[in-house]
Amino acid sequence: MTTNQKMRVVFAGTPEFARVALQKLIDEQSSLNIDIVAVYTQPDRKAGRGQKLTCSPVKELAIAHHIPVEQPVSFSLKHENGQNARQTLADYRPDVMIVAAYGLILPLGVLNTPTFGCLNIHGSLLPRWRGAAPIHRAILAGDDETGITIMQMAQGLDTGDMLYKISYKINELDTTQTLHDKLAELGGQAIAEVLKDLPKYQAGAQKQDETQANYAQKITTEEGQIDWTKSAFAIARQIRALNAYTFIDGERVKVLECLPIKADQLSTQNAGRVVSVGKKAILVACGDDDGKQHLINITKMQWAGGKPLSAEQIAVGDKLQDGQMLGVADGANREV
Template sequence: MNKLKVVFAGTPDFAKVALHALIDKADELNIDIVAVYTQPDRKAGRGQKLAQSPVKELALSHNIPVEQPPTFSLKSDDGKVARETLANYRPDVMVVCAYGLILPMGVLNTPRFGCLNIHGSLLPRWRGAAPIHRSILAGDDESGITIMQMNEGLDTGDMLYKVSCQINDLDTTQTLHDRLATLGGQAMITVLKDLKNYQNNAQKQDETLVNYAQKISTDEGQINWNNSANHINRQIRALNAYTFLNSERIKILECLPIKPEQTTSEPAGKIISVGKKAILIACGADDNGNGHLINITKMQWAGGKPLSAEQIAVGDKLQDGQMFDL
């Protein structure tokens, strides 16, 4: 039986996990990963040296050919060459995971079975660029992976397979990212084991249930202490959250789950207690009109290292009664 020729397209660590899973199961799946597509090398770090993507590093370590076209657009010579190169691999299917390049219909139709996308949400909820961040920000109870048959729209293709996972009150973008990355690889393996069946039973997305995971902006990380403790808790877990004390920017890195019994009538943004286990800060009222405390466990001052609550308390970095800028 001829092996299924697979082209993989992805760039960051999320995609690397999926590629690793396919490499490990290649014999069992009877697939041949004939090429890997990833974003061109980018300058990174303080030295601004060119750095390879995580996907490229993994592919090269397994002697898989790597392609890094800047575009697939027929308006440029680079795009024309990229399409010819892809066609020459004669792929049966293209697996796409956080690739970062728009794939025109000419590319989507090149593989015999089209292009399959590993998307980090339960579509049609959270189409778009930042589904993991948005699910935590929104207070969702669950997230998951959708394997989708790609079309020209933004995550609008038919769904082949979905698998869910719970979001707990300690999950951050990073922890949920890591779980979903593993689930994504497993889900794609499931689909490739019986690809024709999954494609024959594909389901269209319900457009009435669609919402969009817009790209995260830096401003969204700024904490407004007038917001509820639950809102701020989700902001810290989902984003690069920050606040200001006397106009000095401070990152808020970690916090504990909200304790319903920790109510307060103190003004929002006031430091109630600088303790060795947590720094208690008053937040604004919730929908029931109650103010609550949030327990911050890790912070970072500009130019400094991350500090635990105990390090902050011992180092006298904060004082009871101080007010964060609103």
């Protein structure tokens, strides 16, 4: 490829996180001297109450910009469609393939198809939080920072050499959604930076320290259930990171938002006891944390079949009472 030739880019991604990066590359095609020749994304899925066939955010963007879209179900040579998918990719003659939350395994033959290989936009500072849920896990673990790593893809789960990193300091108000949005934006910035001089970044690639590696396993529904005997700080991270829930009078209720934990808000009540139902927050006693029991300030909850309710709406609607226990199968355990 001469300096005057545009770099032929294939982009592979599916959700909103990937769409943001693709938009960045579309906006900067001219300045980066690239040509996005094709977009790969997951097959359309049924979604919503009507189970209507819906395309991914990445596909919607590609169609809007008249970029060819490919949606193979596999790249495996064991199947004819996988063989055809590999040939189609080769026919695009890609110089590089950019991958962001694609959701399909890329065999070694695919990784080696582009001239400069495949680059992954990963939502953590590798080697910390390899795997499927790096954003959730960073919040759950109480990490101070996370970021984006541009990685040269290799066989193995997020084990490739690192080309470029951007860090982001996690604050106490960040949720999975806000952190996702920030990292999606940084992901677009990072991959654009690398494409400005790809040979330079590949020449300076760094191996990952395997002794520092850990894995962000997929989130399970069970992880969302709040154990009120845990510390208020751990529960607050759970609410920020997951679809957290508890049981009230045997009914499963989502706990959607809470305020940062206040150091001076302490309690001697049993863990899970509603200390106060106020219009600004619902105060609930939590478990021990270094000899102290902090209160958590819940500001939004949602009962099954209903809309999300603010603390004020919960208080006015008499949905909770002082002394009620959360996380128990019935409502008999109350203060008298």
